[in-house]
Amino acid sequence: xxxxxxxxxxxxxxxxxxxxxxxxxxxxxxxxxxxxxxxxxxxxxxxxxxxxxxxxxxxxxxxxxxxxxxxxxxxxxxxxxxxxxxxxxxxxxxxxxxxxxxxxxxxxxxxxxxxxxxxxxxxxxxxxxxxxxxxxxxxxxxxxxxxxxxxxxxxxxxxxxxxxxxxxxxxxxxxxx
Amino acid sequence: xxxxxxxxxxxxxxxxxxxxxxxxxxxxxxxxxxxxxxxxxxxxxxxxxxxxxxxxxxxxxxxxxxxxxxxxxxxxxxxxxxxxxxxxxxxxxxxxxxxxxxxxxxxxxxxxxxxxxxxxxxxxxxxxxxxxxxxxxxxxxxxxxxxxxxxxxxxxxx
Numbered sequence: 519x520x521x522x523x524x525x526x527x528x529x530x531x532x533x534x535x536x537x538x539x540x541x542x543x544x545x546x547x548x549x550x551x552x553x554x555x556x557x558x559x560x561x562x563x564x565x566x567x568x569x570x571x572x573x574x575x576x577x578x579x580x581x582x583x584x585x586x587x588x589x590x591x592x593x594x595x596x597x598x599x600x601x602x603x604x605x606x607x608x609x610x611x612x613x614x615x616x617x618x619x620x621x622x623x624x625x626x627x628x629x630x631x632x633x634x635x636x637x638x639x640x641x642x643x644x645x646x647x648x649x650x651x652x653x654x655x656x657x658x659x660x661x662x663x664x665x666x667x668x669x670x671x672x673x674x675x676x677x678x679x680x681x682x683x684x685x686x687x688x689x690x691x692x693x694x695x
Numbered sequence: 696x697x698x699x700x701x702x703x704x705x706x707x708x709x710x711x712x713x714x715x716x717x718x719x720x721x722x723x724x725x726x727x728x729x730x731x732x733x734x735x736x737x738x739x740x741x742x743x744x745x746x747x748x749x750x751x752x753x754x755x756x757x758x759x760x761x762x763x764x765x766x767x768x769x770x771x772x773x774x775x776x777x778x779x780x781x782x783x784x785x786x787x788x789x790x791x792x793x794x795x796x797x798x799x800x801x802x803x804x805x806x807x808x809x810x811x812x813x814x815x816x817x818x819x820x821x822x823x824x825x826x827x828x829x830x831x832x833x834x835x836x837x838x839x840x841x842x843x844x845x846x847x848x849x850x851x852x853x
Contacts, residue, residue: 520839582750582782657752658842662835663744675834 520660520673526574531603533564534572539694540687543574543668545656548591548610549584549617550664557611559680566684570691575607577652578664586617589640591649593622596639597631605629697812698802699827706731706818707800711788712771719764719786722822728761728848729818730841733803733811735832737769737777737787745813745835750783752838759845761817764788768795768810803829817844 526532526541544560546553564573577594579587590610597606609625610617616625619640626636639645656666660673667674667683669690676682700706706729710720721729734745746765749756756763765787769777774787790797790811798804798811805812813830826844830836 520837523839580747580751583747653751657748657755657838660837660839662748662837673837675831 522668522671530574538572540691541572545578545661545666547664549587553665577649578656592645595645709797713786715771730763731816733814735810
């Protein structure tokens with residue numbers, strides 16, 4: 519059975535209460551069309567579960583297949599340095615056809631980031647390492663494509679349509695009560 | 696139900712086409728670990744399928760000096776087109792004629808479907824199987840098990 523390595527920690531991008539009864543982790547790629555389809559589903563599921571769930575996103579850019587994926591992941595991380603990881607995350611998934619460098623700079627402007635700093639961070643080695651480290655953790659955790667989900671640290675191999683994902687999360691959450 | 700060859704079994708040798716005019720034999724890799732990844736078919740319609748995932752982590756295999764070989768019942772021409780399309784950096788072997796013969800040798804042929812299972816073997820430098828894994832055919836096994844097995848092999852050798 520494939521398990522999340524390392525477990526969710528302080529460096530992760532997380533939404534929802536740290537002590538939520540269930541944690542959903544997604545490894546995703548901003549250029550992957552399946553991840554684009556999963557994005558609104560995840561949002562609806564999070565809304566339905568409210569305070570019952572914590573959501574964590576880790577980067578898994580398949581750079582050989584998706585030439586813009588690594589830089590898009592770095593853009594989300596660069597936005598994160600200005601406190602806006604999730605707004606960039608949403609924006610990238612909603613504009614998967616606009617991931618060239620000038621598009622990323624445009625997205626940063628749109629969400630009110632400081633442009634010069636964003637452009638500088640986008641080039642930084644530290645963010646490249648951060649994305650790579652997410653990717654490596656995914657490989658060691660048994661990520662087998664994008665998106666791959668983990669519920670409470672265990673890889674979720676079922677379909678991620680809204681009802682199946684919701685039911686699995688609700689069941690996990692109720693087990694913990 | 697398939698019964699993959701178990702650890703400590705000598706890995707059966709084979710010679711298969713890797714391209715329409717080149718062949719690869721298992722014994723050529725004696726002295727290095729080999730990762731043999733059986734998969735059902737080229738052209739599976741998902742992003743980040745099994746071969747694409749391995750293609751993203753050449754450094755992990757290189758770190759262990761391991762040779763990765765993909766293997767399915769598709770012919771060498773299909774493999775060539777698939778590898779070009781997905782920009783794969785490792786050989787795909789055609790277990791094509793007689794169909795599935797190598798998959799049968801390793802105990803991972805699906806008679807009912809006419810293709811191999813999703814099955815993984817890590818073969819030690821001395822030619823013995825050190826780890827094997829049979830995945831549900833619909834589930835891409837990922838790379839974690841392979842890397843754990845290669846690490847264990849490296850630790851044992853030191």
